[in-house]
Structures are given as C-alpha cells and as structure tokens.
Amino acid sequence: MGFAETFKALSEPIRREILILLRQGSLSAGEIGSHFDLTGATISYHLSQLKKADLVLESRQKNYIYYELNTSVLEELMLWLSQFKEEER
Amino acid sequence: MGFAETFKALSEPIRREILILLRQGSLSAGEIGSHFDLTGATISYHLSQLKKADLVLESRQKNYIYYELNTSVLEELMLWLSQFKEEER
C-alpha cells in the first residue's frame, strides 16, 4: 500500500538485514533479534514497520510469533523501477 | 553510495515524481519546481537529496542548473531486489 511506506521501510539497514535473514525461511521475533545489538522493543518496532509496508507476514505458533518474507511487494517495486530501464525508453 | 540514502531518497513522493519527470530528458531546477506547489528552496532541498543519493546528475548552462536521471543506481537497486525473487531461491 504505497511506495512511500515501502521505500521508507527499506531505507533502514536493520530492516534490510531482517529481510535478508528471512530469505532462508521464517524466524521468530526473538531469533531475528538475536542477530542485532538492539532491545526486543526496538526489534519489535522494526518488524511492525516491515509489516506495515507489507514486506513481511506474521503467524503465531505456541508463544512465538514467526515472521516470513512477503515477496509480492518487492516484485511491485521492481516493476516500478523497471520504468527507468534504458531499454524501455 | 549506500542503499540507505537511495531508499530514503525514493521514499518521498515528490522525489519519485521528479525522477519520473526526468525520464523525458533533463530539466532545470525551475522547470522541475513549476510542477509542484513548493518553494524553490524546498525543490532545491529535494534535488540535493536526489543528488546525494546519486539518482540525478547536475550540469550548469548559462544561469540554469539542469538535472538529469542517473539510471545506474536504479539498476543497482533492481539487482539488490532481485535477490528476493522466488526463482532465485
């Protein structure tokens, strides 16, 4: 929903790293957090930004919350970018 | 230089619109500004952000400053995004 949110979400290095971690498969919030020197609260905030941008999906299992990539928005982004490709003009 | 700047630059609708305007060819700062209801100072600020992100190049002619697209960074961005394509994994 809107390139503004998507690009803003991707502008933070930590959030891009989270997405790269999730390429391997889904991870819980805690597992994601263990890769960074930030509090759980901060990780949770970044995950909420990624979720708001529709870049990740969450699913609850036991008392964990798992996050996984949602590649569809990234594909839309590539489509937007492709309008600038030399060939196209 | 650095995806952070690039994504941040692209997160503002006005800056994305400026890039789209520049698909047609180079424009002076004033011509760009005429498309928006913002002061020249603000346009100049946005152009400086795009320049900082290497998304545009500037060239001076007479007492105008012309801006043009620099597509190379956009291509790097597509490359970064392509790591998330389903096919690749």
Added chain:
DNA sequence: ATAGTATTTAGATAATATTCGAAATAGAAT
C-alpha cells in the same frame, strides 16, 4: 559596475522516526 534572474544556503520550526526501559499482553507449562 549595476541590475536581474536562477538557484542554493542558512536558520527556524513543526512533524516524524528511532531507541530505550518499564509495563502490559499472550500463551505455555507447571
């Protein structure tokens, strides 16, 4: 040299974003 036009820079302000510690919620397990 002076005046005019185009653009940027500086300084101020308001809005938004990032981070933390502490408290709250949700669910699991005893």
Added chain:
DNA sequence: ATTCTATTTCGAATATTATCTAAATACTAT
C-alpha cells in the same frame, strides 16, 4: 492459579526530515 517466556505497547528522549522565509551566490545582460 501461578509462574515463565516471548513479544508488544507505552512514554519519554533524541535525532532526522521537510518546509518556509530571508539572505547569499552565481551567472547574464545591460
């Protein structure tokens, strides 16, 4: 029911961003 673990939400502090007006710079043309 109580406790434990995982995660989020709240409130506050700090930093960053977007915007404006006014002043400065750069170049042109008279």
